[in-house]
Amino acid sequence: MHDPYAVLRIRDFRLYIVARLSITLAMQIQAVVVGWQIYDITKDPLSLGLIGLAEALPSIVVSLYAGYIADVVERKKIIILVITLLAICSAALLYFTLNVSRVLTDFGALPIYGVIFLSGIARGFMGPAVFSFMPQLVANKQLYANAITWSSTTWQAASLAGPAIGGLIYGFYGVTAAYATDAALVVLSLAAFSFIKNRPLPENANPQNMLDSLKSGIRFVFSNQIILSAISLDLFAVLFGGAVALLPVFAADILDMGPQALGFMRAAPALGFVLMAVIMAYRPISVNAGKKMLWCVAGFGVCIVLFGLSRNFWLSMGLLALSGAFDSISVIIRSTLIHTLTPEYMKGRVSSVNNIFVGSSNEIGAFESGFTARLMGTVPAVVFGGMMTLVVVGITALKADKLRTLDLNPAQEAV
Template identity: 85%
Template sequence: MSRTRLHDPYAVLRIPDFRLYVVARLCITLAMQIQAVIVGWQIYEMTQNPLSLGLIGLAEAIPSIVVSLYAGYIADVVERKKIILVVITLLAFCSGALLFFTLDTNQVLATYGALPIYGVIFVSGIARGFMGPAVFSFMPQLVPGKQLYANAITWSTTTWQAASVAGPAIGGLLYGFYGIKASYSADAILVLLALVSFSMISGKPLPENANPQNLKESLQSGIRFVFGNQVILSAISLDLFAVLFGGAVALLPIFASDILLIGPQGLGMLRAAPAIGSVLMAILMAYNPITVEAGRKMLWCVAGFGVCIVLFGLSRSFWFSLGLLALSGAFDSISMIIRSTLIHTLTPEYMKGRVSSVNNIFVGSSNEIGAFESGFTARLMGTVPAVVFGGIMTLVVVGVTALKADKLRVLDLSPKDAV
């Protein structure tokens, strides 16, 4: 009977609190994706500078990284639901501010340019720095045991990716057909819906910690745990450098505007394509989870991601580019699910906030830092060479990791018992 539950693809969706979590995650991700599309397009229209797109990512990544370790400590000593509610309230304020700037364009943005938008993104970076560890460590508290972790992670990832499919498309369509005010209004409404959904989840007490520590000792123990575990360290390092060099998302407004000539509606489709591939792969993995030779398959998938990025940079066909981005999302989904599963499985409950914060510094902020890297290299060598260079560097990172991280290379996630 327990084996049947283990392979039941819908097991966690029968848990009421987890269903609320899924709804909340759907709403907040939709909001953030819509916001990312609109902010990127708005700033590029204002500046016509690829570096300005990279600065969006940097404005979010710097505060997120700075607060991340402390945020992980807070997630291990303060009830996680309370942290999430405070953080989403702050994100609602940020969404409202972006809408206000748009309503007041002639006074604020006309006077200060894009600076107020960067300021809001900076504040949202602080909020996301605290939200990451809290949400990461709160999610496993909603399921009854470790045997459901992989199933919960798969559906959580599927929800996030589904919202990442719909969000950019909705953002591009709203902006293209109804204007910027409607787009930012949708963003603000979705954040409020996420706040309501999270508030309806029952509170969960903090896991017991037999060895309570002060702030300094607690942070040090979390860092030592990650750097002392080759499997976790190599997995998050692989994702860090792959996304850092291989992320072309920040430059998509340039591809949409100047290379593929498809406008904001096409930009929404390009932004959604990786998530479409990821969602399809995540659903497939809910029915057929990867366990045997998981580490080796993870390495091959990250390599496939790099190849897709190289070909995308060289492509001049909209539909071919769309397919490559979708395939890159499918490869990335496998890596993400394997990495999240092994971190949740190998990390003690009372330490998950701190370990998540280290993971957030490595992986969570790599998208934003990668956005800056993409914008900077595009300014130096041009958009297409920058994307191709990033994809090639991703392949180099995979090769080095495969040679050095022998434990990841032989990682197997098969159940150790036959219950």
Template identity: 40%
Template sequence: MTDAAAPRWAVFANGDFRRYGSARFLTGLAFQMQAVAVGWFVYDLTRSALALGLVGLASFLPAMLSAPITGHVADTYDRRMIAAVAYAILALADLGLLAFAHYGTGAVWPVYALVVIIGTGRAFANPALQALLPTLVPRPLFGSAIAWNASLWQSASILGPALGGFLYALGPAVVFGTAALSFALASALVAAIRFRPAPVSERPPVTWATLSAGLTYIRDHPVVLGAISLDLVAVLLGGATALLPIFAAEVLHVGPLGLGILRSMPAAGAVLTAILLAYRPLQRHAGLRMLQAVGVFGLATLGFGLSTSLPFSMACLFVTGAADMISVYIRQTFVQGETPDAMRGRVSAVNTVFIGASNELGEFESGLLAAAIGAVPAVALGGLATVAVAFAWGRIFPALRARDRLLPIG
């Protein structure tokens, strides 16, 4: 049975995929609640766009610095247990945020320190989980598994910000406590996955060649390199997430609950698109569709930056999420579907760094630019730059533009 003909709900008959998906939903919920609470809490303490940008930098640096190690670990040890331990650490970090929110003195540096710990936990969990997914389902269901996995994550990303904004009205400690519980449950679910990897007869030596193998693999495969770097540059330039507290407070005047709703809109667009892709996977013109999606992402970001209307801003963010989901779906299929299992952890670690750079480092870039020229010009300029990148990448990576099928035939 081909992927196109496989029943779209068949992946849920797999108990391991259900545990995996449930853990992803819980962690998505926790990360989004946490992001709303940390963003509003830091902005409350500092009233500074740069301080918001530093949150993204504190989250990204651990992933960048530890990528060679985390990928090697994911290819050498039990990926389930790596993720389970990492999520347990994230639960403890959220308990630390809870304690600081309750007893803190008003200094912001302890928040950054705990965000660094959270970033480190994510740096170990993400490559392990990304590399684990292709081993849980048969290849004919792989495209649907990626789409449903993304749908579960994005569903949590819809509920999480709104729930985080609602709970923040009860106090930031309530949000951090709920996130800690979600991470703890996710840790237990991942540990309960029954899949056992084949025993490693001989662990590869820890050398620079083995640690950098993921980067070498990506460099030698122009379609994968083009897809990953396109997502990196587009979201790095066009991401507006870090500045949403400013837009909520000073442009749209909607408060923390409105912030939660705004943060939910990209996820709402993404989850609808992910469900459509699960039922109707892309069949042809995958590379061109990715370039087109990034161009639409940039135009919608420009519209959001110039908007002073809450409904129009919500619509623009919805479109950014839908377009980004198409890009993510194609990129993840390229990365996970074509990489040999023995290298999947290291390649996924590099992919995680690129994703982190596009998100967390993009938040830092947004904060710096907004501090210099203002939040509205920063977002509008980023949207225009993203459109330009989509055109440029079609010429720089002709193999990506010409790529037709998501997975190689056979």
């Protein structure tokens, strides 16, 4: 009988959930505050795109090396070091807002971009380490889908609460209080990860030097049509459908609202994601998983198009929430098949390739959104992005026959 709470009975997985919840809340609060702060300083939508670029570029540059490191160094050690660096970044953003600091007065938004760049390096190392560490806490492969569902639900629950918390704290108590909350949550995450027991690296029957090891990870991804097509689909869908980066413009100029509304709008996709993920915890997808994934990415694209055209706050909220529900199915299917099809000793490297494709697509998509908004205007840029997502789905459906016919565990109950 399917037990939706199976992995939550594991002590270290519960600590992992607390740590993931805390760090995600912190990053989401930070994203809302940084976005509003920089737009308030510059009044330029392109500056919002540059936030994503400042974080994505260093993350992409270090990703392959980070994947190799995650396969040869104990993953918990990497995570502890990286979260410590993120805590320093949060402390720096907090310091910039204090009365004793004249950094922003003298240099404008540039110091904020510098901190985001440093956090991008940390994120590049954190992604492969966390991705490959999580299944070590579970051990039983039959629980992977359950673990991924709860891990994704936790991430999205924090993504739901974080922007709302960040917007409300910023709106009512100011930027310093918001960054102080961010820093405290990063420290809490560091403490939770510290209490998780160390796990030894998985045995590798064929150890290689760094260059050959990186090549083998890349070859594995590009030789597997299911993994390659799934992460490519997610890459281009998020790349073109990244309307979230422009939400400060919609909140301030199009819907004529404030930072509190921005927080709720940023939380709306996560609300849809969490509700769908909870449903999937009880009724996991198995039969026709590939087709359902394609239809859901298409639904995501349609939601983005309609959001771009909306002038009603509640309609916009509903469309953002629905886009999150569609995204939930796609993310859980993709993560499950990558964890299932990838050998344990190679998960760091495969995760690094996935991070280049998908992990940084939100930030690169943010830059694309900001750039196209500068060229053609905010609303046309969002509509164009949603339409391009639909084109990508169509091409993937035609070319990736193995993904189109993908089933997950046939023994599971179909949705």
